[in-house]
Amino acid sequence: MTTEHFYLQPATLDEAMEMAQANEHDFRFLAGGTDVWANRFQGNETASCLIDITGVGALKDVKRIGNYLSIGSLVRLHEMNTHEAVRAEFPALITAANSVGSPLIRRTATLGGNILCENRCIFYNQSAWWRDAVGLCLKCEGNICIATGSKKYCFSEFVSDTAPALISMDAMVEVVDRAGVRRIKLEDIYTGDGLRPRNLDKTALVLAILLPLEQQFRSVFKKLRQRESLEFSSLTTAVSVNRYGKVKMALGGVDPKPVVVEGTLESDRAELIKQALKKARAVDNDMYTRNYRREMIAVFLNRSFDALLPAGAPPD
Numbered sequence: 001m002t003t004e005h006f007y008l009q010p011a012t013l014d015e016a017m018e019m020a021q022a023n024e025h026d027f028r029f030l031a032g033g034t035d036v037w038a039n040r041f042q043g044n045e046t047a048s049c050l051i052d053i054t055g056v057g058a059l060k061d062v063k064r065i066g067n068y069l070s071i072g073s074l075v076r077l078h079e080m081n082t083h084e085a086v087r088a089e090f091p092a093l094i095t096a097a098n099s100v101g102s103p104l105i106r107r108t109a110t111l112g113g114n115i116l117c118e119n120r121c122i123f124y125n126q127s128a129w130w131r132d133a134v135g136l137c138l139k140c141e142g143n144i145c146i147a148t149g150s151k152k153y154c155f156s157e158f159v160s161d162t163a164p165a166l167i168s169m170d171a172m173v174e175v176v177d178r179a180g181v182r183r184i185k186l187e188d189i190y191t192g193d194g195l196r197p198r199n200l201d202k203t204a205l206v207l208a209i210l211l212p213l214e215q216q217f218r219s220v221f222k223k224l225r226q227r228e229s230l231e232f233s234s235l236t237t238a239v240s241v242n243r244y245g246k247v248k249m250a251l252g253g254v255d256p257k258p259v260v261v262e263g264t265l266e267s268d269r270a271e272l273i274k275q276a277l278k279k280a281r282a283v284d285n286d287m288y289t290r291n292y293r294r295e296m297i298a299v300f301l302n303r304s305f306d307a308l309l310p311a312g313a314p315p316d
């Protein structure tokens with residue numbers, strides 16, 4: 001029996017939502033497709049219906065809404081630095097976006113797709129014949145996590161690079177689903193379960209990412225990877241300080257969800273780093289070892305604090 005495949009192209013938000021609800025048993029939204037197509041090629045993504053949302057113009061705006069800068073989910077990563085407000089208030093987002101993939105990928109990939117890109121693991125992101133030969137893992141219908149031997153938990157890594165930068169600057173996401181439109185703190189959409197990394201409704205469409213304006217963020221973004229291009233993160237750190245001295249750190253690549261720690265400029269730096277290390281459940285499922293990535297967490301965070309603290313600030 002062959003499965004029928006559908007490729008749908010809504011022109012409006014309403015059409016997109018109708019199509020999603022009509023196909024909710026087995027569909028995937030398609031934005032830039034740079035994550036979806038790679039996963040389909042490897043047999044890890046098999047939805048029979050693709051809903052290509054790139055024709056929905058309402059998702060491409062960058063505009064001020066109240067005290068927020070709203071960046072449409074379809075804004076492409078390479079476009080970030082063409083927006084004056086992003087350049088002026090959120091340069092860390094540009095640095096993060098520029099660290100994704102390669103120039104060609106950034107011209108195709110969208111911000112919405114980036115915060116929702118699939119978790120990764122060296123035992124999962126392989127061709128179908130490789131996975132068959134080694135044995136299927138929990139994330140692809142096997143019954144054991146190859147990295148840890150667990151029969152319950154999947155530790156595939158959260159790898160979006162823009163999400164840590166956005167979270168460190170208190171980003172919210174605006175989402176529409178069958179219950180209507182709502183705003184959620186970006187970190188709250190991630191579950192920490194590598195099998196089902198996000199807790200959004202099946203039909204949820206991300207409309208925009210919202211960043212609070214006039215916070216005078218100072219941020220440092222760092223990414224550990226084996227080469228400077230075409231490489232997913234083995235550790236991403238973003239540390240931001242707002243105008244009131246609130247410090248927010250968000251880490252990617254070392255847990256199935258972003259690791260988030262908050263403090264103030266007066267907080268004990270060593271204590272904040274300790275909290276991050278405690279939360280990061282890195283396992284050996286990456287090109288770099290777990291131990292090395294954990295050591296690099298402290299190195300990256302210490303360097304970020306050095307850069308952010310004004311000269312003469314109290315030492316840790």
Ligand SMILES: Cc1cc2nc3c(=O)[nH]c(=O)nc-3n(C[C@H](O)[C@H](O)[C@H](O)COP(=O)(O)OP(=O)(O)OC[C@H]3O[C@@H](n4cnc5c(N)ncnc54)[C@H](O)[C@@H]3O)c2cc1C
Pocket residue numbers: 028029030031032033034035036037038053073074077099100101102105108109110111112113114115116117118159160161162204205206207230231232233
């Ligand atoms: C060689 C290579 C290198 C890469 N390197 C990196 C890297 O360094 N860092 C990194 O973060 N990523 C990397 N990626 C992954 C990917 O390119 C990016 O995450 C990209 O930003 C995904 O955006 P997209 O628009 O292509 O998403 P898509 O592939 O279209 O979608 C990704 C996911 O988001 C969902 N989705 C997209 N938009 C919406 C929306 N508005 N509402 C609801 N769901 C939506 C899709 O259904 C899908 O589940 C790489 C990919 C490749 C192939």
